[in-house]
Amino acid sequence: MNIGLDMMGGDFAPLEAVKGVARYLSEQEQPATLFLIGDQQAIEKLIAGHKVDRNHIRIIASEEVIGMHEHPTKALKEKKRSSIAIGFHLLASGKMDAFISAGNTGAMLVGSLFSIKALEGVLRPTISTIIPKENGGTGLLLDVGLNADCKPEHLNQFAVMGSVFSHLILGIENPKVGLMNVGEEEGKGNILAQAAYPLLKENKSINFIGNVEGRDILKDKADVMVCEGFTGNIILKLAESLYEITKDKKIHHEFLERFNFENYGGTPVLGVTKPVVIGHGISKAIAFKNMILVAQKMLDKKVVEQLKNELE
Amino acid sequence: MNIGLDMMGGDFAPLEAVKGVARYLSEQEQPATLFLIGDQQAIEKLIAGHKVDRNHIRIIASEEVIGMHEHPTKALKEKKRSSIAIGFHLLASGKMDAFISAGNTGAMLVGSLFSIKALEGVLRPTISTIIPKENGGTGLLLDVGLNADCKPEHLNQFAVMGSVFSHLILGIENPKVGLMNVGEEEGKGNILAQAAYPLLKENKSINFIGNVEGRDILKDKADVMVCEGFTGNIILKLAESLYEITKDKKIHHEFLERFNFENYGGTPVLGVTKPVVIGHGISKAIAFKNMILVAQKMLDKKVVEQLKNELE
Numbered sequence: 316m317n318i319g320l321d322m323m324g325g326d327f328a329p330l331e332a333v334k335g336v337a338r339y340l341s342e343q344e345q346p347a348t349l350f351l352i353g354d355q356q357a358i359e360k361l362i363a364g365h366k367v368d369r370n371h372i373r374i375i376a377s378e379e380v381i382g383m384h385e386h387p388t389k390a391l392k393e394k395k396r397s398s399i400a401i402g403f404h405l406l407a408s409g410k411m412d413a414f415i416s417a418g419n420t421g422a423m424l425v426g427s428l429f430s431i432k433a434l435e436g437v438l439r440p441t442i443s444t445i446i447p448k449e450n451g452g453t454g455l456l457l458d459v460g461l462n463a464d465c466k467p468e469h470l471n472q473f474a475v476m477g478s479v480f481s482h483l484i485l486g487i488e489n490p491k492v493g494l495m496n497v498g499e500e501e502g503k504g505n506i507l508a509q510a511a512y513p514l515l516k517e518n519k520s521i522n523f524i525g526n527v528e529g530r531d532i533l534k535d536k537a538d539v540m541v542c543e544g545f546t547g548n549i550i551l552k553l554a555e556s557l558y559e560i561t562k563d564k565k566i567h568h569e570f571l572e573r574f575n576f577e578n579y580g581g582t583p584v585l586g587v588t589k590p591v592v593i594g595h596g597i598s599k600a601i602a603f604k605n606m607i608l609v610a611q612k613m614l615d616k617k618v619v620e621q622l623k624n625e626l627e
Numbered sequence: 628m629n630i631g632l633d634m635m636g637g638d639f640a641p642l643e644a645v646k647g648v649a650r651y652l653s654e655q656e657q658p659a660t661l662f663l664i665g666d667q668q669a670i671e672k673l674i675a676g677h678k679v680d681r682n683h684i685r686i687i688a689s690e691e692v693i694g695m696h697e698h699p700t701k702a703l704k705e706k707k708r709s710s711i712a713i714g715f716h717l718l719a720s721g722k723m724d725a726f727i728s729a730g731n732t733g734a735m736l737v738g739s740l741f742s743i744k745a746l747e748g749v750l751r752p753t754i755s756t757i758i759p760k761e762n763g764g765t766g767l768l769l770d771v772g773l774n775a776d777c778k779p780e781h782l783n784q785f786a787v788m789g790s791v792f793s794h795l796i797l798g799i800e801n802p803k804v805g806l807m808n809v810g811e812e813e814g815k816g817n818i819l820a821q822a823a824y825p826l827l828k829e830n831k832s833i834n835f836i837g838n839v840e841g842r843d844i845l846k847d848k849a850d851v852m853v854c855e856g857f858t859g860n861i862i863l864k865l866a867e868s869l870y871e872i873t874k875d876k877k878i879h880h881e882f883l884e885r886f887n888f889e890n891y892g893g894t895p896v897l898g899v900t901k902p903v904v905i906g907h908g909i910s911k912a913i914a915f916k917n918m919i920l921v922a923q924k925m926l927d928k929k930v931v932e933q934l935k936n937e938l939e
Binding site for chain 1: 807
């Protein structure tokens with residue numbers, strides 16, 4: 316199993332990426348082989364200082380970096396020697412089995428869609444976020460920003476993809492699927508939600524429980540919550556800011572601590588032909604380690620194959 | 628100034644409504660005259676026990692109640708002797724200047740739209756919610772559920788109505804208006820947000836500062852945040868549930884305490900010809916008192932007249 320890691324992505328790269336790699340390798344009995352893509356000299360120097368087991372890594376030199384604010388398509392096209400471009404090249408050619416970056420999110424999405432491509436039958440790949448439930452459980456919200464405008468059939472596929480991820484990766488049996496909405500009853504909502512409801516209701520591959528409202532997001536009502544990426548992105552960023560604010564204000568509680576995105580290790584792109592995990596720009600060692608673990612688990616549990624079965 | 632109060636609306640009516648009235652009257656030097664609409668006998672009994680100054684109230688008997696889960700249009704039509712129907716009748720006929728209820732939200736909205744009607748030039752009346760800012764400030768988010776599907780010109784009017792409310796009622800000079808979106812730059816977002824941006828940018832009656840993201844909602848970026856009612860309702864209910872959850876978990880902090888909706892006294896319906904304030908079903912005395920204060924302030928500050936000037 317070869318997992319590629321963009322060592323140049325994120326605000327604290329490559330140092331925190333190396334520290335994440337070191338943690339991952341020291342904690343795993345049978346680690347994957349990690350392809351570390353980035354500035355060879357810088358990486359060599361850092362791994363020497365961080366007790367990284369060289370048996371499990373391969374350094375792939377890249378000469379360029381796609382900045383956090385560069386235009387994704389343009390940058391990927393022009394910077395062929397960037398860590399992200401090389402990563403997708405190795406992924407598409409089969410030399411790597413999964414790819415991780417905390418760099419330019421747009422470039423990671425463009426790479427996922429145009430380099431390794433969507434699974435046959437998948438209308439729109441999607442990104443999701445973990446939602447900490449007040450009872451200690453773990454929910455999944457999707458889409459969180461890849462698809463700002465959606466059609467009902469997109470939400471229906473998000474429900475299937477979310478269910479597969481929730482089951483295989485989060486370990487939830489027969490996950491309950493809810494449609495994000497503004498009321499409980501069927502028929503409530505905007506035009507999109509009204510049209511999506513019957514599709515979800517008739518979909519036999521999911522366990523649809525009906526609408527979920529804003530007040531249900533943090534409660535144990537649905538394990539998988541589907542919406543278009545506009546609403547989902549706003550919920551995600553609001554939740555992230557809540558963690559920052561409570562930390563700044565020194566409001567401590569284990570429930571609030573679970574809003575720390577570092578615990579979850581990035582956002583997998585679901586519905587593409589290989590596991591791709593996108594991290595937050597401010598990822599540190601723990602986030603990098605957890606991203607590697609998510610990619611490894613997606614490979615172990617054959618998430619892509621399962622999505623293929625469900626959606627092709 | 629005559630302010631009508633539905634004494635039968637909400638889970639704790641009429642007791643908590645009476646307690647709210649008592650508080651309001653005891654705290655105000657020059658209180659408005661309150662029209663208390665409801666079960667006469669029950670109200671008489673309660674006001675006798677709660678030291679309500681009878682000089683400032685008038686009891687209006689109603690024989691019916693619209694339940695929380697009744698169909699709004701049907702109930703308003705069939706229950707002409709209900710407290711909400713009588714309230715709108717008195718409001719429309721000019722006997723009352725404002726009307727407040729913590730009862731059936733749908734019936735209050737239907738009454739606002741069809742009994743007292745929208746101001747000329749207002750495409751869509753709207754409801755808003757107060758957003759506690761982390762720095763202690765007070766933001767306004769709208770629409771929060773009256774208009775699940777919107778056109779760009781609706782958001783543009785919400786921006787104007789929100790600015791007037793923010794200025795006159797929340798006391799914010801030249802309030803900064805932000806467009807809820809999934810990215811910072813112009814051109815980001817779903818089709819609606821992309822199309823609304825240039826309208827807001829060119830709108831000379833507002834102080835538009837650009838897009839605001841989920842992470843900015845609780846921060847001091849925009850005073851007035853506009854979106855369609857689908858996203859807004861989900862944000863509102865998520866914020867409300869957060870207050871409940873932190874209370875249940877005994878996570879105490881003054882910032883979290885500010886999420887208590889009781890502090891704000893309900894949601895005014897903006898863009899209709901008279902002040903209407905809708906309360907939460909679980910409103911207690913403080914919420915009722917604050918709803919009366921909001922209605923009074925809307926009359927004092929001539930919010931409706933100002934909206935008329937801006938939008939006609």
